[in-house]
Amino acid sequence: MSVMTQVSERAPAVTQTITLAKGLNQGLRAAMEADPKVIVMGEDVGRLGGVFRITDGLQKDFGEQRVFDTPLGESGIIGTAVGLAVRGYRPVCEIQFDGFVFPGFDQIVSQLAKLHYRSQGKLRMPVVVRIPHGGGIGAVEHHSESPESYFAHTPGLKVVACSNPVDAYWMIQQAIACDDPVIFFEPKRRYWDKASLDLATAPLPLFSSRVLRSGTTATVATYGPMVRTVLDAAAAAEQDDGHALEVIDLRTLSPLDLAPVFDSVRRTGRLICVSEAPGAASLTAEVAAQVSQECFYSLEAPVLQVTGFDTPYPPAKCEEDYLPDLDRVLDAVDRVLAY
Amino acid sequence: MSVMTQVSERAPAVTQTITLAKGLNQGLRAAMEADPKVIVMGEDVGRLGGVFRITDGLQKDFGEQRVFDTPLGESGIIGTAVGLAVRGYRPVCEIQFDGFVFPGFDQIVSQLAKLHYRSQGKLRMPVVVRIPHGGGIGAVEHHSESPESYFAHTPGLKVVACSNPVDAYWMIQQAIACDDPVIFFEPKRRYWDKASLDLATAPLPLFSSRVLRSGTTATVATYGPMVRTVLDAAAAAEQDDGHALEVIDLRTLSPLDLAPVFDSVRRTGRLICVSEAPGAASLTAEVAAQVSQECFYSLEAPVLQVTGFDTPYPPAKCEEDYLPDLDRVLDAVDRVLAY
């Protein structure tokens, strides 16, 4: 009861300007109010509110039974979340940084992803694994990785990536409501991006991509932290070169929702796929392969990929060069139009 | 000394018929004779000789210092191998089955793959991780996985897959001689395939693909356990339909050696890429994406992929349907020619 009052006091106004971080925090709060089985667990998520403060205030308002710090081990976090899910809970696990998900990789790939299939539906795994991903924050090693493709290649998992505050608010709630395990990627360098959240506007379904900007010159598909980069590039391309780029935020990485991309490419005849992850055997390769097949007769140029390089993430002073930026996207536009 | 005599007694004759398993065993033996720093470690690799007997007799002949069983833990196997490599050894680690590499995934991705880069060459990681992969042996869960793409997506690693006894013999020696970490995939259901090994014939370089059968109708690129399936399909296609398929064994999965594939597709105009791994964000998607870009003007049909499905590996009684077989390859040939 006291929780409810505290919460409704803190409940978002109908329209408000929020950061992406706040959107996640409000979304988690709403999900916890909606379902008492939702619990939040991870390293430093309690009193500290997480190193990025995404869970700020949740332990105070929902108590130590529903928001708790764990001992220090990612296999332990995922593995006990699986057990809690068997017990009927809906755990939301925080992985502190992308590079630290790997000690929990076995539990994710061998158990979380397979238990529903193994049990033929007798066990459900409504577990959300939140992972802040990507670079651009000047961090030390292991704090700037983009491991999305590992999970997109794993049957049994669903994988989504939010790119803006409004999506963050809705997508985290939809992921928690989903009865399948969802790997939820958060663009850490965009945590402080702001946008206006209007609660009156209904959200898109979780597993759908979205056309953010329509255009005719070429299509650019991307997700997560690169969405803002691509939108900036599209604005610049229009302003400087009069190019009208169609920009699509993939949002769902597994399953992919490529119908809007196919439609777009059939109109523009050209596609650039952008991600900061290394390109080899990646999601951008998957999109390129599918579009090259589906739109074989519509493509006027090969699908170009703008990605991170096939190297480990470099020292922070190199990341401005490592990360695809506005200029590399525009360069790809020039190249794809040159065909 | 006694080792040397024992070994030379057992050394392969100039030409002999060997199984793929024997090729690996002889290759390991040769590598251990060539370099005293080469050690073999893993679960049951000693007295038992491994569950597939790949290391049969090695502990007896090279002693418990160079061939030793480990406690039961894959993170421990890879992690201590990293430390032994720092000490100057060249560990060859056996992972008992593909599905059990994941507890060691963190050590592979965060350490084995990154230490050379982190230290800018001051540390070398000449570690080989042997993984029997793929299905078709009627096994229980976790014993039939195809995790190649996870590693091909990881910068800092090199990844190869052998498909026949002769390659097995040479490639394992080349992988051990390589100063980079090599994930070495062995097609477990082909362990008992036979071929004649002629020691007089020099091997191809490790990181090169190979045209196994030349043809003009269409190109089929594959690797590992699917190579034999594709060769059978090519024979059938010629016999039944007069189609001349060009078959390429990729052999190296990271880095990929696609020049021969590009050349081939420029001639045939058609490519089918075959793997039993799930297709999403996979190596076959990578090949399809690169060929679609490189051979844009030569392709007369979209690149088709024949892969496992995006589901967990099913119960053994379903694997005949799950695994791409001769018929699915031929069906893809019909489809690619229909364009």
Added chain:
Amino acid sequence: MPSLNRASARSSPVAGPPTMGPIVGTVMDDDGHHTPQQVIAGLRATSEGEGLVQLLTPEGELVTHPQFDLTISPAELRSLYRDMVLVRRADREANALQRQGQLGLWVPLLGQEAAQIGAGRALAPQDMAFPSYREHGVAWCRGIDPTELLGIFRGTDQGSWDPISTGFQLYTIVLANQCLHATGYAMGQRLDGRIGDPESGEATICFFGDGATSQGDVHEGFVWAAVYDAPVVFFCQNNQWAISAPLDLQTRVPLYRRALGYGFPGIRVDGNDVLATLAVTRWALRECRSGNGPVLIEACTYRMDAHTTSDDPTRYRLTSELEEWKLKDPLERVRVHLVRAGLAEPQFFQGVTVEADELAARLRDYCISMPAPGPERIFSKVYAEPSPSVEAQREEFLAYHTSFADAATNSNSRGRDH
């Protein structure tokens, strides 16, 4: 060059007189140190000697124990014996079915009947069990018919029983993964406030082997369970071998001692003694239900058959070792006691034999008539909320598959592949 493998110690159960060579590595003084002798003794002690809880000797003599005594009715004793006979018979039949090609694989429990029936019979209906892959005896105690185990090994499913209503989760093949699931489930029992009363409270039990103890997940399970006071009994069946790896390739000292380093009790029990195992596990479950979890139990037993039907133990262990353990057979000591103490008539034993024959026959009939799943099974229940891409693959493949049925004479007809 010194042996990295401490061959001396490790090969001792296999290869005659231990040479003490490199074990200088364990010469230690008072505070927590161990001499080579102590180390070897410690390893021996895992199957015999002081500290081991035993209530029924291999010779069938009842003995008392200060902490874990058990009052048990003749009827209960007979039913424990019956359970062990039936699960052993089911195990042997399944093993035979594999030999005859009816199963792809079988994982024998032979020799571990007392550990599994003792632990399984200690469970209350509201408790939850997380098995590894060899716990056929525990499954039996949870009311799972042996026929339900066959699908996993015949390759028709990956676990057919209901893991919730049976209180017995599906088999877990990736070693030690289930230790974290059990801990998480037990954390949930505590969250749900189901802890407090030794009878009506809830507890969880987790099964794993001696080899699995080396996996990081066992450690993390111990850490989590200790930190959250999770009501979980970690039940380690130390059957002395992990495929070809003997115990001392996993530890220098008996495994039950691990618990002390985490601040919860560890008990060593004779896992071939169904009474001792029952008593100790009952106690441990009551501790957990009252909120005093976790507890570690090391049940010392022996894998009397191969690791699986694919394994050939003659390559790595001496039959003399097996002979030695046959003297400690878990069934024989109960039979001897029942007869000696006049607690069972010959008719009882005949009755059990008949029952066993019937069970074996039923198992065989069921097995050979198990239907193979169709191709649609590949795509079944990948997700709770269907994925468009998997659905599309299903439609495409089923259409393709039917095309073969339609064209059986087609030159591309199936089965031409090898």
Added chain:
Amino acid sequence: MPSLNRASARSSPVAGPPTMGPIVGTVMDDDGHHTPQQVIAGLRATSEGEGLVQLLTPEGELVTHPQFDLTISPAELRSLYRDMVLVRRADREANALQRQGQLGLWVPLLGQEAAQIGAGRALAPQDMAFPSYREHGVAWCRGIDPTELLGIFRGTDQGSWDPISTGFQLYTIVLANQCLHATGYAMGQRLDGRIGDPESGEATICFFGDGATSQGDVHEGFVWAAVYDAPVVFFCQNNQWAISAPLDLQTRVPLYRRALGYGFPGIRVDGNDVLATLAVTRWALRECRSGNGPVLIEACTYRMDAHTTSDDPTRYRLTSELEEWKLKDPLERVRVHLVRAGLAEPQFFQGVTVEADELAARLRDYCISMPAPGPERIFSKVYAEPSPSVEAQREEFLAYHTSFADAATNSNSRGRDH
């Protein structure tokens, strides 16, 4: 609903009077059991009380210890003090450099000088150290100039020193990964036959924190090291916190006890006492060099600053705790002792201060003039044997990159991105 977090116990170091609520979960009897009081006591004991090896009290009094006594010259004592002063000053300067935007991050060692200098000075040239990411004091003892640490935190490299010739491996950020590397390296020392003599033999030391002990890799390191008698000292700096997680979120009982479960010695030492840490680590290394490894040392100390410069400890711990620990400051007790015992003149202290100022100035000058790596650095040394695909990406990107330099006025010129 009972608190899953055992808030009572865990919040005790933070939030006043501990309530005993759900700790019924740890009421235990004789055999290895612990009462709530014992648990709390155990946790307290990790920073004070019985069992803790101490040679120099916080008040600067020398005390003796039956097993770990140390005879040390005034000169040696002064140089230990000097080391601690210099590494503390370097640490403070680096912290300031981060505040001024010259470093992206800094990981303070403040408060852990004695643990690190004591352990570092115990090392022989032939020994190998595997650090975590906070071991700036150990680096100092291995002859690595503090300037060499800056690249990691400024983002110009990921570790610049030679990990072999210095006997000090690169920092490892993924918690506990290095425990397996250290164990493997130590297995190699044994394989190479470098074990046997307490002086000329080789040993390995591995550093990790209290939080890291919960990771599976620490367990697997313990298992491997025990099974192979690896000459490795596991040196756990228990600084009471893992970011915001206090010790009892990792364990119920003092961490040094973990070792007993694996059959090797575990010692608890006052990590704020440089003499005790030196003595215990020396002993442990000698044990390992003679072949009696592994050994676990728990050095009880305190993280007197934030976890890193990105952390805000006021959110999760009381300053009163810090004040309490200031009384146990590792430097102050040595200074007091040197003065009281008349082992150092005022000039000595002045000299050290001057040295510290010079070091700080040198650190600052070096830092602000560190060159940023060029774009080619991204592609440098990904492999020992270059990969064609990475080489191709390098060529393509460098060409692209130069095109910007060539066309600085180009409307697409760099930096337009946010």
